[in-house]
Amino acid sequence: NAGVTQTPKFQVLKTGQSMTLQCAQDMNHNSMYWYRQDPGMGLRLIYYSASEGTTDKGEVPNGYNVSRLNKREFSLRLESAAPSQTSVYFCASSTTGNYGYTFGSGTRLTVV
Amino acid sequence: QKEVEQNSGPLSVPEGAIASLNCTYSDRGSQSFFWYRQYSGKSPELIMFIYSNGDKEDGRFTAQLNKASQYVSLLIRDSQPSDSATYLCAGGGGGSNYKLTFGKGTLLTVNP
Numbered sequence: 001n002a003g004v005t006q007t008p009k010f011q012v013l014k015t016g017q018s019m020t021l022q023c024a025q026d027m028n029h030n031s032m033y034w035y036r037q038d039p040g041m042g043l044r045l046i047y048y049s050a051s052e053g054t055t056d057k058g059e060v061p062n063g064y065n066v067s068r069l070n071k072r073e074f075s076l077r078l079e080s081a082a083p084s085q086t087s088v089y090f091c092a093s094s095t096t097g098n099y100g101y102t103f104g105s106g107t108r109l110t111v112v
Numbered sequence: 113q114k115e116v117e118q119n120s121g122p123l124s125v126p127e128g129a130i131a132s133l134n135c136t137y138s139d140r141g142s143q144s145f146f147w148y149r150q151y152s153g154k155s156p157e158l159i160m161f162i163y164s165n166g167d168k169e170d171g172r173f174t175a176q177l178n179k180a181s182q183y184v185s186l187l188i189r190d191s192q193p194s195d196s197a198t199y200l201c202a203g204g205g206g207g208s209n210y211k212l213t214f215g216k217g218t219l220l221t222v223n224p
Contacts, residue, residue: 035214041216043156043200043214044214045213048211058211090155090156100144100148100161100202101212103155103156103157105154105155106154
């Protein structure tokens with residue numbers, strides 16, 4: 001059982017480049033989330049999708065867009081990467097009833 | 113703004129001792145609380161969740177919740193070196209709102 005799969009695991013971008021982080025879950029979860037984790041800042045919510053067909057902004061959405069492609073997949077796009085977006089990005093999913101999240105393994109992104 | 117506060121640590125305990133991790137939250141509407149363990153370079157892993165006032169035990173772990181004081185704690189009995197990790201406290205709303213707010217984490221070191 002794969003759980004939550006994120007790709008890629010590592011990425012280096014130049015300032016101004018764009019990229020999409022992919023996330024897929026095979027647990028039939030309704031809700032999916034994108035967080036970033038920075039030293040001293042903890043996990044901060046970027047965007048979330050409470051159910052298929054809906055997306056909403058979290059705490060730090062500027063510079064990002066998301067797409068809930070179907071129930072399994074939730075992607076995060078950086079249109080024009082900036083050094084401030086250097087971070088570790090985690091995708092997570094949860095089922096109805098709020099029994100907590102299952103996290104993917106993360107994407108370590110460096111913008112130079 | 114919803115906040116979850118944790119002592120950043122590091123908290124150092126000898127092997128076999130009880131480790132006590134604490135967390136306070138600002139949002140009185142939060143109904144669900146979670147403890148995650150995160151090893152260095154890895155993704156957060158759910159270890160406990162608690163919804164009701166009082167204690168909840170699972171093996172060597174006990175979560176405690178006091179909604180009147182807006183306080184959550186995690187006790188780890190018979191601490192092992194493998195328990196050395198960062199522990200994240202998270203709180204969330206009830207109903208269909210499954211968004212979690214995370215604390216910045218407490219680094220626990222268990223010394224052999």
